[in-house]
Amino acid sequence: MSTIAVDAMGGDRAPDEIVRGCVEAARRGHDVVLVGDEERLCALLERFDADLPVVASPQVIGMDEDPARAIREKRDASVSVAARLVADGAADGFVSAGSTGAALAAASFLIGRLPGVKRPAIASIFPTGKIVVDAGANLSVRAEHLVQFAVMGAAVSQVYHGIEHPRVGLLNIGEEPGKGRELEHDAFRLLESVAGIRFVGNVEGRDIAGDATEVIVTDGFTGNVLLKTAEGVARALYTMILEAVSGDEYQEALATLMPALLSLRARLDHENVGGAHLVGVSGVTVIAHGNSSRVAIANAVGMAADAVAKDLVGRVARGIEAVTGP
């Protein structure tokens, strides 16, 4: 069984909801270590009548700090201590809902990149099941980075979907080859030519739903816009629909449909996915939403444990070696 370290001080609702999420994860059978302010965490555990191991870390990295500098200067920040537990082999993976940049820097500097990886990337699993790489770690990239993102996204799909040869699409502004910027032209040619990638060509923003592909690769700026747009529009449309049927004459009918609508909403809720994998580093690293609730944290721990059990890091390493040579 794997041990997952959780940065208990990162996230909008830390440490309370993070601790509650870890308690829930432990209840589901996961082996969890809390990292953070020892006194506060022990008090919370006592309040929740739970007994989980705590590793003390007196420092916290704020959302407004420069991540790389903060990681260098605050050796005892909770996210750094959690990453170091993985680097030292005391934990098999770590989860953070704090600053994404800090988690990225902690994983890259303290755990380290896998051989051949040019840029670690964020592989975000959208509630529809689509995996988007990169979701925001690398705002400007070259075509060869997108090829590595394709390989790493496919490894996440193998673990998450259980598909051995997942499809990979290149996010573009049209389906026809030849669409897009120089980046997409170059990446299209490379992705077509690399053995071992099941490249299905260009895909569009709408393919975040539907059945065109499992993995969508793009630069981190566009990927982040794609994910936030999809999430925001789904939420806005849900609200507009409820407003459209807010009249008294609709209430009885709405009550009849509500169970089905709530079940759909739960299925599409990002809380039920739990987070994103940081791929390309030598240890399992799950980045949870900044506003993660206990449910999201418990799911993020489960996602990390699943990635350990199914050897996500080894799959990424072998995939990268296959496209770059040993």
Added chain:
Amino acid sequence: MSTIAVDAMGGDRAPDEIVRGCVEAARRGHDVVLVGDEERLCALLERFDADLPVVASPQVIGMDEDPARAIREKRDASVSVAARLVADGAADGFVSAGSTGAALAAASFLIGRLPGVKRPAIASIFPTGKIVVDAGANLSVRAEHLVQFAVMGAAVSQVYHGIEHPRVGLLNIGEEPGKGRELEHDAFRLLESVAGIRFVGNVEGRDIAGDATEVIVTDGFTGNVLLKTAEGVARALYTMILEAVSGDEYQEALATLMPALLSLRARLDHENVGGAHLVGVSGVTVIAHGNSSRVAIANAVGMAADAVAKDLVGRVARGIEAVTGP
């Protein structure tokens, strides 16, 4: 009253639906000139028992042709003839549902850019009323281009929303200043410093709905991804909701809600907006969806006539002059 020339040969459903749309626009009181294959158009008009002026144009530009070359080589393509009617003053604006690149090239080469405009851009009006510039004309841009997009988007908002000082947001991956690529850093500083732009800072993909801004500026690649993602996700969610309540036990309740749901869908349908303005050129140019129906075409003609009546081109010209000097 203004005269609007319509490229009757461009679009997936041309010329039938285009002609029907023009007949509908004329019925609504607009002055329309059809441009295209004279014989086919006259036959269609006779079939629809309508009498509209036709300007003959024997050539058509296909979706797969290189737009700039096609405009140079096919002087008598329908989109070129329509643009030339505007350039010559025989029409006040033109509409095309054909190749966006061809319409862009025809407008730029044949009608010409306004003084000081570095890059004409596509200002797309999303069904929520948000104006996105650029929606796909310029895939790679510099900060000074985004400032011009802000000015031109504001002019479209003045015409479309009737707001004299519309808000402008910069599409980014977070709201805090300092987020984004070098492009966004530079553009943020410029947009803050230019008098006459009501800059509200960074906005995110979700702001395509909601009340944060009227205008969203970004490069044409990201803008195109934003719009297609929003449209695709809204459509997918609508389908998922209908599937979720497809069981027999829900049909009576669904029938009760259907009028409200259909009215919301109609309000959010891109057909009811009609198209996008190509801004920065010396004549009103409306780019309609490739799959435009008669309703979309009639609305696009209305949109062009409205832009003529409210002097969109003059507003853009004065706005650009104010930020660049005469």
